Each structure stands twice: as structure tokens, then as C-alpha cells.
Amino acid sequence: MLEKALQGVDLVVHTAGPFQRAEECTVLQAAISTKTAYIDVCDDTDYSWRAKSFHEQAKAAGIPAITTAGIYPGVSNVMAAELVRAVRSENGEPERLRFFYYTAGTGGAGPTILTTSFRLLGEDVIAYNKGEEIKLKPYSGAMTIDFGKGVRKKNVYLLNLPEVKSAFKILGVPTVSARFGTAPFFWNWGMQAFANLLPAEFLRDKVKVQKLYKSVDPLVRAIDGIAGERVSMRVDLDCSNGRNTIGLFTHKKLSVLVGFATAAFALAVLEGNTQPGVWFPEEPEGIAIEARKLLLERASQGTSNFVMNKPSWMVETDPKEVGLGIYV
Template identity: 75%
Template sequence: MAGASSVYMHLKSRVSRCNVTAAVTSSPSSSSAEAQIGSRVQLPEKTRNSRVLVLGGTGRVGGSTAIALSKLCPDLQILVGGRNREKGANMVATLGGNSEFSEVNIDNVKSLEAALKDVDLVVHAAGPFQQAEKCTVLEAALQTKTAYVDVCDDTAYSLRAKSFNSRALAANVPAITTGGIYPGVSNVMAAELVRAARSESKGKPERLRFYYYTAGTGGAGPTILATSFLLLGEEVVAFNKGEKIKLKPYSGMLTIDFGKGIGKKDVYLLNLPEVRSTHEVLGVPTVSARFGTSPFFWNWGMAAMTSLLPAELLRDRSKVQQMVDLFDPVVRRVDSIAGERVSMRVDLECSDGRNTVGIFSHKRLSVSVGNATAAFVLAILEGSTKPGVWFPEETEGVAIEARELLLERAAQGTFNFVMNKPSWMVETNPKELGLGIYV
């Protein structure tokens, strides 16, 4: 495959991380999360002109990823993969001269393999991933020896992807599954909280909780709406003191403080892949994930759907798509009022009483998801990912020394990004009594 051999030679030699053209003005532990790294990244020479195919590139998530990559690394050749030539042409016009449209049908193996023939890395953003029976894109990537990142947010799909680990090792192909914003960046945040706790504290990590909030659909369109409906048909898997427990979807409401710019929001249990992966990879015995949206009546509607509609209907992709088509016009109108703010809060509790928090808040999900996915793409192109199929929190997926840079890139444009802080220091309007004491 043209160009691909240079990528794998680079990955084998583990060339050092790229040079950023402007200095980092804050670290992930900084309380001022508005700081950004430089707008351009200088990739190593061997991967500087890599060809990157973004499947779903005419959609909100894929398009955002393509735009982020083109801004960060103008030398990359971006292929916008999709079925609609008109939308593809519009995205190419947005990206500029170093891009082109590639008509791809991800359900057709021959179409996929032809599209990947001269590609160095493929980003699979053509969701939804729920109820997908095969990992056709990953299989094609392994067959053509193409590096791979997906933005999967489904537990079953992510585990199916992991089952290809030995094939990826044999093919010498680096691959990351669940490499978006949540899951994805949230997994890396959790890994860093656990790493810091184990190095700085005598206590053992005991409880890890993921909390997510998005206003409306976050401007991410009908695919996100379909994903939400499909997740309502899945029994929630969580872990309590090492034991797997099953819970009703969109139940167990908690009111969580997401800090400045977001405030307190209601969140509900959902079946998300980072729960199982972080439990197993990071060795934390109690793990759960919750999500909430606004306006408040969307939460009520989601809870009502789980009670009133049969789970079989909510697991049927075709019927869910019909519901999406019905609700989409109303959702878009509400989105125009609600905005698309997004926030992630990751909490870690340890046996010695140490409790630390990471918060990531951005005013536009449609932008931040692209920054997040692009950060994983760059990690692979810089050699931070070993051959195999990995979750983001695995050190083979993102090397420990590469996590800080990945988080900095993903956090570009955030208005609140903090790591490893006590909750009372990052929640809404903490009051300082003096001498660094807060209440």
C-alpha cells in the first residue's frame, strides 16, 4: 500500500512526539481551561503527508474531525468518505485543496477495501454503532494494513472490535476503539486520575464515576439522536465492588455539579463501553456512567420511553430511524434555543479518602468531538499506539507519556478544563476562606 509502509516504519521506531509550533499555555491540571496549544502541529517527516480517510466525513462528527485535522496538520491529505457526493463536495470546499471526496459504502467489503487501498489511517465515524452486527471497517483496515480509529460508543461493538486484537498484532496495525470525546477523552481522563492516585496516595482507587451532560443533541444531528434512542433499549451494566450489576436504562437520577459555565444538571444511568473497559483495564472495582441533557423535558421523555416502549423496538435500528425522522425537526428547533454545550466530569474515590475530579466543558460539542477524535489520530501518527486493538486508557493505545499532549489537544477551546482537583475546588462558585481553604 502506497505510503502505508512509512507509517508502520515510524510506528515501529517509536519516533518522538511532534513539535508544536506554539507553546502550551496551560497544563491539564490548570484551573484556567481556556488556554490552548498552537493551531498547527508538525508531524514527523515520515507521517507528515499521510492520507487519512474519514468515514462519515459528511456528517457532524466525521466532518468536525476532518476540519480539526486539516487545521492542526495542513499537510495531511484528507479523504472525506461518504455516500452523498453533494455533501462531500461541500465538505471538500470547506477543507480546501488538500482534500478530496471518496464515495464509500461501509456495508460493502469490496467498496471499503478499494477506498482503503492507498490510505494510511481510517477514522470510522459513520455511526450509529449500536446493534451493528459486524466490524466491517476494522476488518477491512486489517486486511489492507491501515491504521484505525473509531468513535464507537457501544459496549457490544467495542468488545467485538477488541476481539480482533490478535489479528491486528499479526498485521502490525495500530487501532483504537472508542476514540472520541465520550467515550475516548473521558477514558484518558480516568486513566490519569487513577495513575496520579496510585503514585501520590497510599489508598486504592475504589470508585470511578463518569458523568456527561449535553445541551439538546449537542448540535451533532440525527445520528446522536439515534444513538440515544438505541441506548435506551440496552440494559445498563455497572460494577459494584467488583461485581457486575444490571440496571434499568435512564434510571438512578443524580444531580451533578459540572462547575462553571454549566452548573448542576440531572444525569441518568446509560450502558456505555467505558464502564466495562475502565473496570477491567484500570482495575477499579466500582464503575458507572450517567448522562443528562436539556431542556429538562428531554430527560423526562427519555425516561418515559424506557418505561412505555418495548426494549425490542428500541433495539431495532430501522424503527429507531423512523422515530428519529419524526422527532428530528422538533429537536433541531429546540437545539437552536438550547445550544450545544457539553461537559464531562470524571470522579475517582480512593480507600484513604482521597477524592479527585476531572472536568472538561466546551460551548460546542460539534467542535470539541472533532478536536477529541483528531487527538487520537495524531497519537497514532506520532507512534504512541502499538499494533493491536486498544481502548484509550490502555497504555498500548495511548502511551502514558503521550496522554498529557492528547488531553491538551482535545481540550482546545474548552472554557473549563481541570484535572486532579478536589470536587469542592471545581464546583460552582466555591468560596475561599483564605490560605487556600475552600467551602
């Protein structure tokens, strides 16, 4: 049925749900068999690497495919790749890469982001420290991060996100982690409570999580109307030459931003900037290096704050004393 539906289609965009089993890549397989270009908006580590396992099949079929091609992961991966490339072009070497994300409420995504978040609370956080894989507790390791104008300082917490593993393996950065936070602040308390009190087996059960979501849905929708759906991504890179650089990306509506980001990836594929095979966004065969700038420009339409390759003090909201009473 899928193969028949894809006949004559130039590109298929697949939303891999939060409970999609890693072995289920039927849409990708159908795209390969019908020679249809493919991207997915996936935020599951296991699923993304299962998709990557079809690389040789897609390459043999001459089909370009990108997995995790949304906003985060997706645009955030491309931002990280560009930060790393800039540092290496100056003979530096990346040492630590950190992804920080903030979304007000559910970002207008409702059950999608909630069910994804609940599922992630049932997974150990995979991070990397000096080349070694480490496992950490979900929604632990709180940090206060300054997302700049319009968002300012927010608390963020560790989550198991796919860009951590792909950045470690593809970009070759030895220390990588990802953190996420939301608002109002008490939603973070609730997430910590779920992570600490509910068994992992419960959080991995689709039926039970859907029941949990339905029980809190009315409250979530009411608060979403007040919280809005502002989203911000900050990617920090620390380097061997002492240089610390960041990328920052802020938009007032996550629901709009996801559309721009996905469209940017789709256009990149259709314009021939992706080689045959299955790629992560940070791979140059997935999004050609010379096409990254245009992709970021397209994805950043309507942003209130978008900067790349800047020191953190240039975008943070609190002034820093640089000496002799001079503040920047």
C-alpha cells in the same frame, strides 16, 4: 471494495453507527488486511469488544488500532486513566469511578445522538459494584451533578456506555458507572418516558427508531437553536486513602469538540504512540502514558473549563464551608 479503497491510506477513522451489529467489523478487518492504522468513534459496548477480539490479528499484522476513540467515550477514558495513575503513584488505590456527562440538546449532532440515545434506552445498564457486575434500568438513578462554571448543576441518569466495562476491566476499579443528562430539562423527562413506556424490542429496531426520530425531529431542531450545544464531562474517582479527585472538561460546542478529540487520537496514532493491536483509549499500549498529556491538550482546544486531578470543591459553583465560617 474496502480493501481497495484503503490502499495507500495511512489511517482510517470509522464511525460505527448506533445500530451497527457487534459482529460487523468490516472496516477494521479491511484495515488489518491492508496494514492501515485504524481508530473508530464508537459508543456501543458490544461493538467495541467485538473490535477488541481482533487484537491478535492486528498485532500480527503490525497494525495499531484504537476503539471508542472519540470524546465520550475516548477522551473521558484517558482522563479516568490519568486520575487512576495519579492516585496509584501516591500509594492509593481507586475504589469508585463515575463518569458524568451533560450535552445541551443534541449537541448539534441531530439524528446521530438521538438515535444513539434511543437505542441505549433499550439496553440494560451494565455497572459494577465492588467487583460485581450489576444490571440497572436505563435512565434511572438520577443524580444532580455540579459541572462547574458555564454549566453548573444538572441532572444525570444511568446509561449503558462502553467506558464502564473497559475501565472496570482495564483500570481495575471495582465500582464503575456512567450517567448522562441533557437540556432543556423536559428532554430528560421524555427520555425517562421512552425508557419506561416503550418496549426494549421497539428501541432496538432501527426502522422503528428512525420513524420515531423523524416524528420529533422538527421540535428537536427548533429547541436545539435555543439550547445550544454546550457539553461537559466530569470524571470522579474515590480512593482508599480518602482522597477524592475529579477531571472536568467543558466546551461550548460538541460538534467542534468531537473534531478536536478525534484528531487528537489520530495524531497520537500517526506519531507512533500506539502499539500494534486493538486497544481501548485507557490502555497504555493504546495511548502511551507519556503521550496522554499532549492528547488531552490537543482535545481541549477552545474549552471554557478543563481541570485534572483536583478536589471537587475547587471546581464546583457552590461555596463550601471548611470551618470557622470560612468558605471556599
